Amino acid sequence: MAEPFKNLAWDDFRLIKAVADAKGLPAAAAQIGVNHSTVFRRLKQIEENLGSVLFERHRTGYALTPAGEEMVALANRLDEEITAVGRKLAGREPAPSGELRVTVPDSLLIDFLVPILASFRQRYPEVRLDIVLSNQALNLSKRDADVAIRATDHPPENLVGRRVARIAWALYGRSQDYPEPNAVTQEQLDTANWVSLGDSLGALKAVKFVQEHVAPERVAYKINSVLGLAEAVEAGIGIGHIPCLIGDARPTLVRIGPPDEDYAADLWLLTHPDLRHSPRVRAFLDFLATEIARHRRFMEGGAGHQSRVPPVDGPATDVTA
Incomplete structure (x- = not known):
């Protein structure tokens, strides 16, 4: 089996x-950025080079043969090794x-943050910034x-980082609707219309409050x-918590x-341990920790109304996740 492997490149493992x-x-072709016929032709060549069928063709799709399972396991190991080397090189x-x-x-x-x-x-x-807008956990x-x-009280254990502030939440309404916000009554809250994050975010306490204490029709x-x-x-x-x-x-x-x-949550700057000493990552973490610290009182709800560039405050806290 060693001889056929001489004809295989990393792109072949990626295709498998x-x-x-x-x-x-079709979906595999879209994933690796080539057309359907190219995937078909290359897969046929790979199987011919190996002398083994890697997939069984069914109406429901392509299913791995035992030989295919071994190749995918090897591809996963290679992917992990290549990614690890990339992280380490980035750190140097x-x-x-x-x-x-x-x-x-x-x-x-x-x-x-802008x-x-x-x-x-x-x-x-x-340093060129590539910003990904997402609330989901990406695989660093x-x-x-x-x-x-x-913003989380439970950062992933496989990452390291800094807790730089705590984000406060409060109940808000329009000033024209509540000219005396300190005198809002429970009756006003009970009869008001509410806005809320969706049920898919039901783990958040602000969402649970609405689910448990606000009538559905409100x-x-x-x-x-x-x-x-x-x-x-x-x-x-x-009205709503924001x-x-x-x-x-x-x-x-x-x-x-x-x-x-x-409802409050810690704000974390997180990275992978292999990248924490990368000059660009280190510079970014240091810079953001310092700048966010200037606005920490504002983020923690202690500054009242401010412009979108809040005043200077204190230093950041540097901790490891």
């Missing part, structure tokens, strides 16, 4: 793995440069992203975006309840 994952040729770069992929929720980017990222680019013009071990900016609007939630409150659709860093940056909104610690 793609067909196995997709269980068919002599100066901050190259592309840095950062995943961040839209609410943090649009209302808060000016900070612009300042980072001015400081490190050789697979280099889906180099840095993840996440929930006028649900959305799976925190930024969209704030815009719904600002449009007058209803992060203070978003609510306090909008002059048309007022808090109609104090920040609730039960």
